[in-house]
Ligand code: GN1
């Protein structure tokens with residue numbers, strides 16, 4: 087048996103023993119890597135009793151989430167709230183809707199720390215549904231909008247003070263700019279290849295950031311003026327965090343509650359639109375073909391507002407266009423900064439991966455800017471239907 091094989095066998099044995107720390111019935115038959123998360127390690131656990139019975143096992147990245155137990159407390163607060171308000175929610179009667187549940191560890195806690203202090207948690211798997219890494223069509227877009235609206239509606243009366251801030255500064259664009267400045271000011275280690283300073287792509291990215299600096303505080307300035315207020319948000323409602331029923335094609339769950347915390351609904355609306363209106367997806371290398379599709383934007387906002395209209399204020403509508411533009415720009419800035427810093431935050435396939443991702447988001451931002459009037463018109467039409 088070769089070394090590589092022996093190692094992967096060790097890994098799968100180790101994962102099975104981690105999975106066995108959690109309190110579900112039956113024997114674990116498989117633990118496989120799952121999904122395409124950029125931060126945590128996610129695994130799908132299959133149980134012997136019934137092959138359809140699965141669970142999601144995750145190792146939380148503690149470089150990013152310094153206090154992962156707070157994520158669990160937020161998830162509990164969310165679950166209790168949704169459980170209590172479920173019946174009274176604005177759900178379309180008869181529509182399937184599920185919230186993944188926490189599976190406790192055998193020691194009774196909601197998570198398990200291994201001897202190396204890694205933080206593991208397990209949740210139930212939403213059966214008969216899947217996620218997609220890129221948007222499929224207008225119907226898919228409408229369902230995603232519905233799901234985000236439903237999710238926001240469910241948490242709209244959860245007191246924001248009952249949630250911990252699990253990731254300080256998350257989506258506060260000026261803080262990402264300050265970090266970018268700090269990275270640029272720091273001396274680069276000699277090992278960092280010189281391409282990082284000199285390529286045409288890098289120059290384009292620096293210029294791109296410089297041209298938008300002054301505007302990057304648009305949402306935070308609105309908060310300072312009291313026009314926008316903090317509410318519970320999801321933080322990461324991208325296309326592959328919405329589960330779609332295999333049979334009906336309807337959205338049935340919003341997953342990945344890591345960044346459920348106080349924030350602006352605009353972060354979520356912006357993130358959802360920048361993710362779902364880019365049919366080529368975050369990982370494309372066809373930079374020049376990246377485009378923001380306004381018909382998908384229309385479908386998402388229509389689906390969203392069908393559920394969310396009741397808590398939207400006039401000022402909320404005023405900042406939707408800025409939110410879309412900002413969150414695409416911000417994600418590009420986050421990828422670019424991580425590239426410059428030597429890829430310390432996002433998981434990467436190679437040294438240039440974060441640069442390629444940044445270029446996608448910057449191209450997307452340009453496409454959003456070029457269609458500003460059309461996007462504003464879509465928002466206006468939705469605002470007064
Ligand atoms: C990260 O780990 P994942 O894939 O759920 C990131 C999001 C980004 C996203 C881009 C905590 O989410 O903010 O939008 O990558 N999460 C964190 O794909 O930084």
Ligand code: MG
Nearest residue numbers: 322342344345
């Ligand atoms: Mg996430």
